[in-house]
Amino acid sequence: xxxxxxxxxxxxxxxxxxQALQLKLTARLSRDLAADSELSYPDYAxxxxxxxxxxxxxxxxxxxxxxxxxxxxLSHHVSRMVExxxxxxxxxPSDHRGAFVVVTERGRLAIEAAAPGHxxxxxRHFIDHLTADxxxxxxxxxxxxxxxxxEAAAPGHTTIARGGTSA
Amino acid sequence: xxxxxxxxxxxxxxxxxxQALQLKLTARLSRDLAADSELSYPDYAxxxxxxxxxxxxxxxxxxxxxxxxxxxxLSHHVSRMVExxxxxxxxxPSDHRGAFVVVTERGRLAIEAAAPGHxxxxxRHFIDHLTADxxxxxxxxxxxxxxxxxEAAAPGHTTIARGGTSA
Numbered sequence: 001x002x003x004x005x006x007x008x009x010x011x012x013x014x015x016x017x018x019q020a021l022q023l024k025l026t027a028r029l030s031r032d033l034a035a036d037s038e039l040s041y042p043d044y045a046x047x048x049x050x051x052x053x054x055x056x057x058x059x060x061x062x063x064x065x066x067x068x069x070x071x072x073x074l075s076h077h078v079s080r081m082v083e084x085x086x087x088x089x090x091x092x093p094s095d096h097r098g099a100f101v102v103v104t105e106r107g108r109l110a111i112e113a114a115a116p117g118h119x120x121x122x123x124r125h126f127i128d129h130l131t132a133d134x135x136x137x138x139x140x141x142x143x144x145x146x147x148x149x150x151e152a153a154a155p156g157h158t159t160i161a162r163g164g165t166s167a
Numbered sequence: 168x169x170x171x172x173x174x175x176x177x178x179x180x181x182x183x184x185x186q187a188l189q190l191k192l193t194a195r196l197s198r199d200l201a202a203d204s205e206l207s208y209p210d211y212a213x214x215x216x217x218x219x220x221x222x223x224x225x226x227x228x229x230x231x232x233x234x235x236x237x238x239x240x241l242s243h244h245v246s247r248m249v250e251x252x253x254x255x256x257x258x259x260p261s262d263h264r265g266a267f268v269v270v271t272e273r274g275r276l277a278i279e280a281a282a283p284g285h286x287x288x289x290x291r292h293f294i295d296h297l298t299a300d301x302x303x304x305x306x307x308x309x310x311x312x313x314x315x316x317x318e319a320a321a322p323g324h325t326t327i328a329r330g331g332t333s334a
Contacts, residue, residue, distance in 0.1 A: 004283040004286055004287055005286075005287075005290060006286055007286065007289070007290070007294065010299060010302050010303065010306075011290075011294050011302060013302070013306040014294070014297070014302040014303075014305045014306045014309075015289060015293065015294065017305060017306045017308075017309030017310065017313070018188075018293075018305060018309060020309065020313055021185075021308075021309040021312055021313060022189050022235075023233075023234065023235040024235070024313060024316050025312060025316065026235050027232070027235040028316055028319070028320075030235070030237075040237060042237070042240075065194070066190075067190070068189075068190040068191070068193050068194040068197070070197075070207060070209070072243070072247075073209075073240065073243075073244075076239070076240075076243055077240075080239075116171040119171055119172075119173055119174065120171055120172075122174070122182060123172065123174070123178075125312070125315060125316060125319065126182065126185075126312055127174065127178050127181070127182065128315075129311045129312050129314075129315040130181070130308060130311060130312070132177060134304070134307070134308050134311070135177050135178060135180070135181040136177065136181075137301070137304045137305075137308070138181045138184060138185060138304075138305070138308055139177075139180045139181045139184045140301070141184075141188075141297060141301050141304070141305055142181075142184030142185060142187065142188040143184065144296045144297060144301070145188055145192060145292070145293055145296050145297070146184070146187055146188060146191060147296075148292060148295075148296040149191050149192065149195055149292060152195070152292065153195075
């Protein structure tokens with residue numbers, strides 16, 4: 001680790017920009033969502049993932065992987081959503097892989113009510129500031145990086161596997 | 168809200184791409200960081216913000232704003248970092264704005280130890296997949312969106328203030 005290549009100015013600008021964008025755009029969309037709906041941004045993220053499933057349910061580890069959340073964060077957050085009736089936990093006695101997290105009817109109604117305002121906010125704070133060329137460039141950039149991540153995660157890839165216990 | 172303009176294909180591709188990038192790149196960097204250091208990605212994020220302060224301390228609400236985290240998430244996470252000796256809470260009897268979160272010497276050593284590996288991972292999973300033009304395009308995109316967010320947040324801006332209690 002002694003020959004680390006620290007980021008040069010161009011690289012640091014792009015990386016810092018992406019991090020700041022992630023942080024500030026998420027913070028802004030979170031505030032708008034909280035003001036316009038009964039959902040927080042993490043609530044919304046959980047409900048998007050669950051309502052994308054044909055049966056509205058996922059195991060916690062799958063949900064955590066989709067959201068990119070640590071186990072403890074997921075557990076705390078799901079508990080709060082259970083208290084508010086947005087999701088339920090359903091145990092699965094037939095195997096040992098733990099309970100499912102399941103979206104409730106109330107959760108479905110909440111995300112349906114929140115979605116139009118959220119999309120307007122995404123447009124107002126993100127889409128509307130960019131040209132068509134910039135939107136295409138961003139999509140290309142994200143495809144490239146995501147392609148690299150998929151390749152690195154593929155079984156049999158020759159780089160050293162680092163830490164993941166992904167299923 | 169009846170005349171919502173849902174995202175068209177180009178817009179949706181860019182937005183979904185950014186969200187997937189955010190999620191999967193963070194997940195990957197988190198795994199690498201956990202494998203190579205004693206810090207989780209959220210630990211690292213907290214320590215970056217604190218060590219960027221001249222005196223290594225921030226009030227919880229400031230720290231939460233910098234990180235874009237909800238209060239409950241911040242509180243849970245800081246408690247775990249306190250248990251591990253990476254930060255401390257210092258109360259401030261002279262005013263009512265609550266305790267500070269302060270990086271410890273152990274926290275400083277932990278982020279210094281983790282940084283070289285983390286930068287290598289950022290390069291491997293992100294920077295190395297992009298051309299110089301793409302890095303510049305991304306920096307330009309993030310500047311545009313961040314500029315819009317700053318403008319929307321500026322006092323006296325004529326759009327309707329939405330929900331924020333930002334200081």
